[in-house]
Amino acid sequence: xxxxxxxxxxxxxxxxxxxxxxxxxRKMTVIERPGDRVLVLMTAGNLSVSQSxxxxxxxxxxxxxxxxxCNLSNLFDAARHIGGIVREVYQRDAAAxxxxxxxxxxxxxxxxxxxxxxxRLFSIYAAGNFIEASADxxxxxxxxxxxxxxxxxxxVTCRTSFEEAAKCALISMDSTIxxxxxxxxPLDLLIYESGALKVRNHVSIGPQxxxxxxxRTLWGDRLRQAFTELPDPDWAHF
Amino acid sequence: xxxxxxxxxxxxxxxxxxxxxxxxxRKMTVIERPGDRVLVLMTAGNLSVSQSxxxxxxxxxxxxxxxxxCNLSNLFDAARHIGGIVREVYQRDAAAxxxxxxxxxxxxxxxxxxxxxxxRLFSIYAAGNFIEASADxxxxxxxxxxxxxxxxxxxVTCRTSFEEAAKCALISMDSTIxxxxxxxxPLDLLIYESGALKVRNHVSIGPQxxxxxxxRTLWGDRLRQAFTELPDPDWAHF
Numbered sequence: 001x002x003x004x005x006x007x008x009x010x011x012x013x014x015x016x017x018x019x020x021x022x023x024x025x026r027k028m029t030v031i032e033r034p035g036d037r038v039l040v041l042m043t044a045g046n047l048s049v050s051q052s053x054x055x056x057x058x059x060x061x062x063x064x065x066x067x068x069x070c071n072l073s074n075l076f077d078a079a080r081h082i083g084g085i086v087r088e089v090y091q092r093d094a095a096a097x098x099x100x101x102x103x104x105x106x107x108x109x110x111x112x113x114x115x116x117x118x119x120r121l122f123s124i125y126a127a128g129n130f131i132e133a134s135a136d137x138x139x140x141x142x143x144x145x146x147x148x149x150x151x152x153x154x155x156v157t158c159r160t161s162f163e164e165a166a167k168c169a170l171i172s173m174d175s176t177i178x179x180x181x182x183x184x185x186p187l188d189l190l191i192y193e194s195g196a197l198k199v200r201n202h203v204s205i206g207p208q209x210x211x212x213x214x215x216r217t218l219w220g221d222r223l224r225q226a227f228t229e230l231p232d233p234d235w236a237h238f
Numbered sequence: 239x240x241x242x243x244x245x246x247x248x249x250x251x252x253x254x255x256x257x258x259x260x261x262x263x264r265k266m267t268v269i270e271r272p273g274d275r276v277l278v279l280m281t282a283g284n285l286s287v288s289q290s291x292x293x294x295x296x297x298x299x300x301x302x303x304x305x306x307x308c309n310l311s312n313l314f315d316a317a318r319h320i321g322g323i324v325r326e327v328y329q330r331d332a333a334a335x336x337x338x339x340x341x342x343x344x345x346x347x348x349x350x351x352x353x354x355x356x357x358r359l360f361s362i363y364a365a366g367n368f369i370e371a372s373a374d375x376x377x378x379x380x381x382x383x384x385x386x387x388x389x390x391x392x393x394v395t396c397r398t399s400f401e402e403a404a405k406c407a408l409i410s411m412d413s414t415i416x417x418x419x420x421x422x423x424p425l426d427l428l429i430y431e432s433g434a435l436k437v438r439n440h441v442s443i444g445p446q447x448x449x450x451x452x453x454r455t456l457w458g459d460r461l462r463q464a465f466t467e468l469p470d471p472d473w474a475h476f
Contacts, residue, residue: 147384154465
């Protein structure tokens with residue numbers, strides 16, 4: 001989510017390749033150089049593709065003489081850098097995957113702030129192209145995005161506070177977890193405050209997390225209560 | 239939805255082939271022979287496929303010497319009859335559609351009651367195969383199903399009343415309409431009471447429908463209120 005106040009990122013950590021293979025891998029990568037830049041990358045889709053992209057990004061970071069996420073001067077160029085690496089992985093892997101009937105499937109959310117410009121948020125596609133969040137579209141979702149979309153549409157605008165936005169992201173993820181087996185704990189939540197150039201909060205939320213369990217229980221109770229209180233259909237008036 | 243009390247069907251009427259071509263077509267077909275049977279068919283996917291299936295079903299109904307939806311003695315055979323017709327349309331159209339890069343895309347929900355057995359509900363796939371709803375899985379959704387799934391998962395069991403179930407279906411559809419342009423009014427809502435062998439309520443809900451507008455406004459307000467009342471994250475406790 002790209003708010004006036006900053007950025008809120010939330011990812012789950014469940015990856016699956018059919019029901020027999022449900023594994024937990026972190027999907028959020030954070031690059032923080034306090035005072036200079038904070039960059040956050042989240043991935044969805046084929047795990048081998050995502051991991052290849054993240055590994056190549058890390059390799060480039062170690063070679064300071066080449067273009068990398070720490071020496072690019074703005075977020076747009078950084079998004080283009082990542083898109084280029086997605087294309088490299090595509091060149092290497094897509095044909096072999098296709099032989100096995102597997103689509104080259106990757107989507108990424110990339111955002112943060114580099115000193116000298118405002119925080120920005122991008123959605124990067126498997127083809128390496130990307131779009132940027134705007135005031136009208138202040139958030140992106142990737143992966144199993146539909147179950148949790150309605151509550152975000154109702155609640156989040158660019159004027160939403162961190163607290164409300166983080167709450168909304170967690171409630172949205174809760175709906176997705178309940179409706180889809182392939183999404184699961186722990187969750188990674190990261191809050192970035194505009195202009196801070198360092199991470200404000202970065203927490204891992206496991207199944208025992210008291211706050212998450214409190215709001216998901218409360219939310220379920222309130223939803224059912226609100227639902228029950230809606231008037232029943234009056235057939236005479238249709 | 240297949241409840242102990244009976245069946246609840248809800249469909250929208252928006253079909254689209256890209257943003258320039260958004261049209262309104264009814265997706266619910268009802269066959270009612272009071273005292274003998276009530277059959278309801280809803281369709282999603284490629285509209286030409288759905289319309290072909292419905293047209294062939296109607297043609298067969300006029301030939302009483304052949305197997306058709308009015309002379310089959312149980313719902314399972316009726317579902318198999320419909321699946322067979324989906325396969326006929328596939329044989330005729332799939333290759334030509336493929337030439338134009340169009341997938342043979344069809345999914346159907348079929349339910350009702352025939353005298354002599356309990357109400358039943360089926361989900362029929364493009365391949366003509368089908369599954370039946372059970373006490374554990376008391377509902378099916380087809381088409382843009384994900385946005386509206388969470389509220390149904392939270393509220394509906396086979397013991398839910400008609401009123402609650404109809405309300406839930408409408409609230410679920412409202413979430414889908416808000417999050418996806420390709421789903422739209424008017425809605426068709428049909429209630430069937432177990433054992434009645436006639437339709438109980440069948441209403442069309444347009445954009446001016448007072449009840450639907452009341453519950454969608456109330457629901458939106460209550461959701462936002464419930465959401466606002468949830469405690470904010472306390473970062474010290476993560």
